[in-house]
Amino acid sequence: MPIPLFNSIASWLLKKRYHQIELFLKYPGEVQEEVLFQLLGIAEDTKIGRKHEFNSITSYKTFSERIPIVSYEEIEPLIERTRRGEQNIFWPTNIKWFAKSSGTTNAKSKFIPVSAEALEDCHYKSGKDLLCLYLNNNENSQLFTGKSLRLGGSKELYEDNGTFFGDLSAILIDNMPFWAELSSTPSSRVSLMGEWETKINAIIQESIQENVTSLAGVPSWMLVLLNKVLEETGKKDLFEVWENLEVYFHGGVSFNPYLEQYNNLLPKKSFNYYEIYNASEGFFAIQDRNNADDLLLMLDYGIFYEFIPMEAYGLSDQKAIPLWEVEVNKNYAIIITTNSGLWRYKIGDTVRFTSTNPYRIKITGRTKHHINAFGEELIIENAEEALKNSCQKTGAEIIDYTAAPIFMSRNEKGAHEWIIEFRKAPEEIQYFTEVLDNALKSLNSDYEAKRYNSLTLKMPKVHMARKNLFYDWLKSKGKLGGQHKIPRLSNERAYLDELLEMNS
Numbered sequence: 001m002p003i004p005l006f007n008s009i010a011s012w013l014l015k016k017r018y019h020q021i022e023l024f025l026k027y028p029g030e031v032q033e034e035v036l037f038q039l040l041g042i043a044e045d046t047k048i049g050r051k052h053e054f055n056s057i058t059s060y061k062t063f064s065e066r067i068p069i070v071s072y073e074e075i076e077p078l079i080e081r082t083r084r085g086e087q088n089i090f091w092p093t094n095i096k097w098f099a100k101s102s103g104t105t106n107a108k109s110k111f112i113p114v115s116a117e118a119l120e121d122c123h124y125k126s127g128k129d130l131l132c133l134y135l136n137n138n139e140n141s142q143l144f145t146g147k148s149l150r151l152g153g154s155k156e157l158y159e160d161n162g163t164f165f166g167d168l169s170a171i172l173i174d175n176m177p178f179w180a181e182l183s184s185t186p187s188s189r190v191s192l193m194g195e196w197e198t199k200i201n202a203i204i205q206e207s208i209q210e211n212v213t214s215l216a217g218v219p220s221w222m223l224v225l226l227n228k229v230l231e232e233t234g235k236k237d238l239f240e241v242w243e244n245l246e247v248y249f250h251g252g253v254s255f256n257p258y259l260e261q262y263n264n265l266l267p268k269k270s271f272n273y274y275e276i277y278n279a280s281e282g283f284f285a286i287q288d289r290n291n292a293d294d295l296l297l298m299l300d301y302g303i304f305y306e307f308i309p310m311e312a313y314g315l316s317d318q319k320a321i322p323l324w325e326v327e328v329n330k331n332y333a334i335i336i337t338t339n340s341g342l343w344r345y346k347i348g349d350t351v352r353f354t355s356t357n358p359y360r361i362k363i364t365g366r367t368k369h370h371i372n373a374f375g376e377e378l379i380i381e382n383a384e385e386a387l388k389n390s391c392q393k394t395g396a397e398i399i400d401y402t403a404a405p406i407f408m409s410r411n412e413k414g415a416h417e418w419i420i421e422f423r424k425a426p427e428e429i430q431y432f433t434e435v436l437d438n439a440l441k442s443l444n445s446d447y448e449a450k451r452y453n454s455l456t457l458k459m460p461k462v463h464m465a466r467k468n469l470f471y472d473w474l475k476s477k478g479k480l481g482g483q484h485k486i487p488r489l490s491n492e493r494a495y496l497d498e499l500l501e502m503n504s
Contacts, residue, residue, distance in 0.1 A: 017132045024299040025358045029324040036063065036304040039337060048078075048090045048343060060322055064306070069320060069335055069344045072110050079111055084161050091115050091341030097175075099168040099280035111165055112280040117339040119175055122301040123168075126276075126283035129298065130249060133288045134274055138246075146244055147185045147210050151203070151217030151225055168280045185210045196480035200225055204232050212242040218252035218485075219262075220400065224471075226265055238265050251276040253485055254363075254384040257398045260391065261423060277363055281347050282338050285361055294360040299323075302339030307332035310350060313367060320344070328353045331379065333367050350379065369489050373405035374414050374456050376447040378440065380488050386439035387420075393435050394426035400470035400486050404496040406461065415458040419499050421465035433462045469503055476502075 024031040040063070044054040057063050078089050079098075087094050091113065098111040114123075135141055152169030164171070173191050186206040193199035203225065215222060226238060235241050248262070248271075255262075255275060262273070277285040277295050282303050285295035297305070306320040310331040320335050334349050336342060348368060351361040365380030372378070387398060401420040408414045418436075426432040437460055441448040450456040474480050487495050 017129060018136050020300070021129065021132070028299055028359055029322075031299045032304060032323050033060065035300065035302060036060065036337065039302065039304060039339060042339075043091060043341065046088050046090055046092055046341070048341070052343075064320060064322075064344075067344050069308075069318075069346060071346050075342075075345070079113060082113060083111060083163050083165075085163070089341070090343065091339075093117065095340065096163045097171050098163060098165040099171060100165045101168070101280040110280070112168075113340045113342070114168070114171055114280075115340040117302060118282065119172070121339060122282050122303065123172055123278075125301060126278065126286065126298060130274065130276060130286050133286055133296075134247060134249075134272070137288075137290050138272065141246060142244060143213050143246065144183065145211065146213035146242075147183055148214040148216055148249075149186075149203075149207050149210075149212045150184050150191065151215075151222050152191055185212065200228060204229055208233060208241060210242075211244055213244050213246055215245070215248040215250075217250065219250050219255050219258045220253055220486075222248075222250070223258055223261060223265075223399075230265070237267055239268065245271070247272040247274055249274045249276060251278055254380065256384040256388040257391070257401075259388070261397050277361075279347060279349070281336060281340075281342060281345065284334075288360075294354040294362050297323075297359040297361055299359070304337040306335040306337075306344065307351075308335060310367075323359060326353050326356065326359075328356060331364055352381070365489070368491075369487055371403065371405055371416060371489050371491055373407060373491055374450050376444065376450045376457065378416070378444060378447055378489060382440060382443045382447070383489060385443055386436055389439040390426075390432055390435045394428075394432050395424065396422055396426040396432060397424040399423050400465075402486055402488055402490070402495050402499065403460075404490045404493045406458075407493075413454065413458050414456060416460045417463070417496060418460060419463040419465050419469075419496060419503065421467070421469050425464060429462060429464060433460055436460060436462065463500065463503065465499070465503055469499060473499055473502055 040049070040054045040057055043049045049055070052066050057066060075090075082089055082095055083098060093115055095113045095115050097114040097119070099114050101110045101112055131143070135143065152167065152173060158165055170192055173188050186203045190199065190202045190206055193202060208229065215226075217225075229238070229241060230236070233241050238245055245266070248266070250273065255273065259273075272290060275287045275295060276283070283298070283301060284303070285297045287294075288296035299305075305323050307323070307326050308318050308320050310333060312318045313333045326332065329352060331350055331352050334347050334351060336345050336347055338345070346367070348366050350364045350367055352364050354360045354362055362381065370377065370379045383403065387401065390396065391398060399421040401418060403416055403418040406412075406415040406417050437451070440460075441451055447457075470486055471480070474486075490496065
């Protein structure tokens with residue numbers, strides 16, 4: 001089939017899905033309730049379903065009263081039984097795939113169940129929806145005249161008692177439909193390579209020969225790859241390597257600290273950036289408009305959403321609310337019930353709604369990744385925006401960072417301590433620190449109050465990291481590439497102290 005014709009047919013097929021998206025845009029509450037009762041009906045004869053009498057749940061109120069909100073640690077024994085081959089515990093169809101995830105660089109791994117229904121009705125459906133929304137907004141797109149350069153996890157799949165585990169991206173690639181394989185680079189063989197540095201070189205050799213029209217992957221790791229592409233080819237920007245490149249689909253970490261660097265690599269105002277929000281537990285939201293900074297919550301992927309206001313999170317009287325009760329501009333922890341058998345599960349992410357018609361969100365951070373040692377409640381969203389502001393004012397460019405508290409001692413007030421690896425360092429680190437501090441004050445009134453006259457918090461302390469510090473730190477933990485992320489903010493000093501030691 002001629003390439004232009006294939007592009008036209010593929011675009012037409014994907015755009016047909018938009019009518020179904022319009023249905024949940026128009027009736028979000030009804031669609032979410034339908035998802036909930038479908039999940040309860042499907043799982044009523046599982047061990048969990050019989051324990052909580054799913055067959056007699058007829059309202060959201062009963063569902064929320066009867067089934068407890070749980071963390072991974074609380075359901076780990078059930079997941080381990082499934083990994084050993086026992087089935088029909090929390091989902092009726094056989095679960096043989098487990099996405100190995102730590103969420104951060106913690107040594108302890110989670111094994112998130114991935115059902116056949118989740119693969120088809122959530123992960124692959126979302127991939128098609130991402131393209132549908134993009135094509136709906138960009139009618140002249142030539143996306144399918146070339147290939148998508150994808151950068152996924154760097155782990156192979158492992159078998160254990162007849163079940164398989166590995167990075168979610170490895171599971172997706174291993175089960176990928178033929179059309180996705182044909183339209184992607186590198187090959188599955190290269191994508192599933194285990195050793196990150198060998199894999200990067202193999203990706204470059206394969207992909208520079210292709211007509212790449214889109215990029216997909218985590219911003220921090222994609223930046224490493226793209227800079228190496230320019231080194232290898234000797235070109236000054238990526239359009240000299242791939243002239244038809246038109247969009248970068250990104251997710252996993254905030255894009256804010258990296259935007260200027262991408263603009264330097266991709267110096268065309270017409271180039272598009274599209275953000276996604278996915279995790280091992282499911283695919284949740286997609287940017288649905290060009291140049292938007294929020295994401296449309298996808299409501300028909302076999303996931304039922306609840307939210308806990310962060311001011312109540314972790315308290316004995318915490319209460320989750322359904323989607324139809326959320327408010328804009330409040331910070332919420334997400335609770336999910338899924339078609340992989342996760343029932344009222346805390347995924348550890350926080351979001352803020354920018355709109356309730358339709359339901360659009362911004363990812364604000366992690367329930368565990370914030371600094372609140374002094375009542376300042378600093379979240380990742382604040383940190384990312386403040387760093388972006390500081391880079392713009394000082395001409396700096398950031399590769400990676402983390403921050404933690406300096407705890408009060410008898411003679412010393414508290415502070416925040418940062419270690420930042422710059423691609424382009426500011427001329428004066430003290431001025432950068434002052435700009436960062438002022439930006440945080442303007443974004444977070446609690447931080448501003450604690451910094452007032454330095455009564456509780458002193459000026460932040462910022463260290464400049466040596467070259468490749470964060471890369472070396474991740475390598476020392478066997479966590480290079482793919483979905484592995486630097487923990488941005490922490491209420492304790494374990495990450496920061498390790499990095500400061502390596503930096504010395």
